Amino acid sequence: MQKGLDGWFQHAEANGYGPHLVESGDGRLLVVERGARLLAASLPGVEGDLFFNNDACTGGDRLWIAPEVAYYWPSLEQAREDPVKWAATPPAVDPGDYALGDAWPGGVHLHASMSLRDARDDKRINLDVTRVFAAIDPPDGLPAGLKCLSFAVTNELTVNGGDDGAVAGAWDILQIPPVGTLICPTTTGVDPRSYYDPFGERHVQCDSRAVRFFIDADRRIKMGLRPEHTTGRMGYYRMVGEVATLIVRIFGVYPGEPYIDIPRDHPADQRRGGDVLQAYNDDLTFGAFGEMEYHDPAVRVGGCERRYGQSVTHILAGDDAVVCSVGAELLGAPVEPIV
Numbered sequence: 001m002q003k004g005l006d007g008w009f010q011h012a013e014a015n016g017y018g019p020h021l022v023e024s025g026d027g028r029l030l031v032v033e034r035g036a037r038l039l040a041a042s043l044p045g046v047e048g049d050l051f052f053n054n055d056a057c058t059g060g061d062r063l064w065i066a067p068e069v070a071y072y073w074p075s076l077e078q079a080r081e082d083p084v085k086w087a088a089t090p091p092a093v094d095p096g097d098y099a100l101g102d103a104w105p106g107g108v109h110l111h112a113s114m115s116l117r118d119a120r121d122d123k124r125i126n127l128d129v130t131r132v133f134a135a136i137d138p139p140d141g142l143p144a145g146l147k148c149l150s151f152a153v154t155n156e157l158t159v160n161g162g163d164d165g166a167v168a169g170a171w172d173i174l175q176i177p178p179v180g181t182l183i184c185p186t187t188t189g190v191d192p193r194s195y196y197d198p199f200g201e202r203h204v205q206c207d208s209r210a211v212r213f214f215i216d217a218d219r220r221i222k223m224g225l226r227p228e229h230t231t232g233r234m235g236y237y238r239m240v241g242e243v244a245t246l247i248v249r250i251f252g253v254y255p256g257e258p259y260i261d262i263p264r265d266h267p268a269d270q271r272r273g274g275d276v277l278q279a280y281n282d283d284l285t286f287g288a289f290g291e292m293e294y295h296d297p298a299v300r301v302g303g304c305e306r307r308y309g310q311s312v313t314h315i316l317a318g319d320d321a322v323v324c325s326v327g328a329e330l331l332g333a334p335v336e337p338i339v
Contacts (some may be wrong), residue, residue, distance in 0.1 A: 005030050005042035008053060012039065017057055018100065020108045024135030027149030027315065030060075035095035036110040036131045037062050038174075043147045043317045046240050050247065050315055052175040052289035058094075059175040059289065063131055063155055065093050066169040066261040066295055067274065070118040079119075079264045083196065084285055090116060096129070107134035118166060120268045125162035125301055130308075131155055139314060139330065146318040146326060155296060156308035162301040167271055169260050169298035170309055175289045176247065180238030182213040182279050182292060185231045185333035193275060195222035195263045202338065203281060210333040213279040215290030220283040224263075224275030227255040234277060234292055235331045237324075244320040246327040246335065249292055251276075251311040257297035271298075 003011065009030055012019040018033030030040040038061035041050040053059035065071060071090055073079035078086040092114035101109035111130045117123070132154040142148055155170040189208040192199075199221055203214040213223060215236070232253040237246050259274035266273075280291035296309035314330060316323050324335040 005040045008040045026147040031108040036098040052177040061174045064171040066171040123163035123166035125166035126160040128158040149315040154310045159305035164302040166301045170296040174292040178217045181337040184211045190229045192223035214338040217288040222280045225277040227276040230277045244323040246316045248314045251294040260298045
């Protein structure tokens, strides 16, 4: 069910989720303490919520802990057997037990502690987790009439004990409504890594400048890009009535650092060589949504035990030609939807 931001605020308030409104540029953001989520975003002239959500308030931008193969199935064998049947999100991760650190007109700071067990080797890691959402300035020189909402997300993990060698990484997931195209600029022509069903001919299209990923909630697929193959930018283009919208997300990429999210068919002892950018399209198994995802390098018990990463997001809305032109400048690749 898609409400507008005010509707989601009332719903979150009625259910005790701890809502906070943040104004930024031409728009507004809704952050909730439950699950440390950036739940909704709105811009004038765009009907409804720019993100996907549901009545359980489990959409929007959330933080999960990677790798998926470690923490979201009871065992690697069951993950390989049937990933939908055996999927089980740890309650310590989502919704977690987040507390409000601070709130101000331009942002919200939330923090939690959690303990997780890696199903592959039974090692445990204890984490202190921080999330900060903050309004930021829009890009310079935007054309008149183009609406813009800009914000930064900071995710920080700190190891607070556990078994030597246990790993965890910040995994930022933004759920978005269909139908649209996710444009992922690349450093060269690449073949994305597949995590679930085959891509098919339409849903993933690649050239020398970008990978385009079609989100229509009709085919369950997930793709990944290695850090050396992405420019650290992605943009989700979608028409809402007669208004063009584009969510541009810019995140850090560090080739050579330990990215740990890998497909289920990889060796059980693999702890590096994962993807930094991922995209997901559901088939209504879990809902009518897709996802823009990025990872930060991992922390490790007995190794690097504290990391933080920050992304910047600009949401544009307006005339189609103007949105595509500005979006191409921000992304460094053409905004060309899959049709």
